[in-house]
Amino acid sequence: MEYYFAPLEGITGWIYRSAHAKYFPGIDRYYTPFIAANQTHKMKTREKKDVAPENNASYTCIPQVLTKVPEDFVYTVRVLDEMGYSEVNLNLGCPVPTVTTKGKGSAMLGDVEALDRFFDKTFELMAANRLMTGISVKSRIGVLSTDEAIPIYEVFNRYPIREVIVHPRTMKELYQGEPHRDVYEEIRRMSKHPLCYNGNIVKPSDTDTFSQDQTVMIGRGLLRNPALVREMQGGPALCKDELFAFFGEVQKGYEEEMYGDAPVLAKMKELWWYAGDLFPGADRELKKIKKARSVSEYEMAVNRLKEGLPH
Ligand SMILES: Cc1cc2nc3c(=O)[nH]c(=O)nc-3n(C[C@H](O)[C@H](O)[C@H](O)COP(=O)(O)O)c2cc1C
Structure with missing residues (x-):
């Protein structure tokens, strides 16, 4: 296929x-x-x-x-x-x-x-x-x-x-x-x-x-x-660490291309809107990501989501 x-x-x-x-x-x-x-x-x-x-x-x-x-x-x-x-x-x-x-x-x-x-x-x-x-x-x-x-x-x-x-x-x-x-x-x-x-x-x-x-x-x-x-294709299921690393790389790419926090945040929030389904029970952490007003607030919220999960 x-x-x-x-x-x-x-x-x-x-x-x-x-x-x-x-x-x-x-x-x-x-x-x-x-x-x-x-x-x-x-x-x-x-x-x-x-x-x-x-x-x-x-x-x-x-x-x-x-x-x-x-x-x-x-x-x-x-x-x-x-x-x-x-x-x-x-x-x-x-x-x-x-x-x-x-x-x-x-x-x-x-x-x-x-x-x-x-x-x-x-x-x-x-x-x-x-x-x-x-x-x-x-x-x-x-x-x-x-x-x-x-x-x-x-x-x-x-x-x-x-x-x-x-x-x-x-x-x-x-x-x-x-x-x-x-x-x-x-x-x-x-x-x-x-x-x-x-x-x-x-x-x-x-x-x-x-x-x-x-x-x-x-x-x-x-x-x-x-x-x-x-x-x-029969390979392993998504590991959450991979997702964080992948999103980290996407964020870095946007930071290099875009000026200021707002457009980077908008892009990353949209990605989390789709990927949020992978984190059932983490509504509070996901909400914090959604509400972040700066890249540093966003990163804190993402870290909270990361720490709350078994790896
Ligand atoms: C936010 C968004 C943007 C899209 N942009 C395009 C586009 O630029 N060109 C296109 O052919 N289809 C576009 N589509 C349609 C998708 O390529 C796809 O056909 C649609 O999402 C159905 O497939 P899916 O159920 O696998 O998502 C877009 C869809 C969404 C939700």
Whole structure:
């Protein structure tokens, strides 16, 4: 089985990815949170850093791009290709209103003819630019209803897409409810492309129904338990000391990159929000982490959590 780490905007930037790959090797690919391609064809400093080859050297990294304009997409693909990337992922899954109201992300699934035109133009431009970069997509299964799924995947079938990562929820469903695994199976029967399943994999038994030749992408499950894939591969369960060391390295990375305590604290608190589940009964200590107003207060709270636990 292959395992991909899902892109999580604001969380799985290069600092997190590098530390994760060091402490928990075994992830086949890490996807970057989306780069918003636009008409100015200028990447933000943060985006440039996130895809800089030297920041992604220790693992396989696939950059992801969000846009509805083929020209902007292919321009960004070319820039990434020149950096040495052999695959770029297109975001057709983001359900967030700030993205979908502009017709991007999962909103692009709402009009299959426009989607077809997007790919037609994209692959025409790829050929005109002699670009051999692989194009993969990360998609949902519709906007309002699961009935939209098959026509969408029929469009994908017409193009030389390298892989389709399927998050089997509609745009309207956001991240709520159970993913429609039955629809994923239907897509598996008709899709011409290699597929990757994504959604709500949080414990090893969640992949029991998958065969060894399948691929899964995991997001929040890996935030909750960074050793999840190691466990799935038959390795040891997460040891709490490892988690503290891993988070310590992430914090150090943010301290070197960011100015002042506030942004570092915001990042670390978000990580604890996911990993807090690993510490049942430690609500008081976790609350102290959440309430910390400075990095030193935060570190004291983390130490309290550490000391309160058997190692
Ligand atoms: C905070 C957050 C940020 C996300 N950012 C992205 C993103 O930049 N690109 C993307 O394709 N998906 C993004 N996603 C979706 C995840 O990659 C993934 O598809 C989703 O969380 C479902 O998988 P999971 O149940 O394993 O977490 C994001 C999800 C969350 C919760």
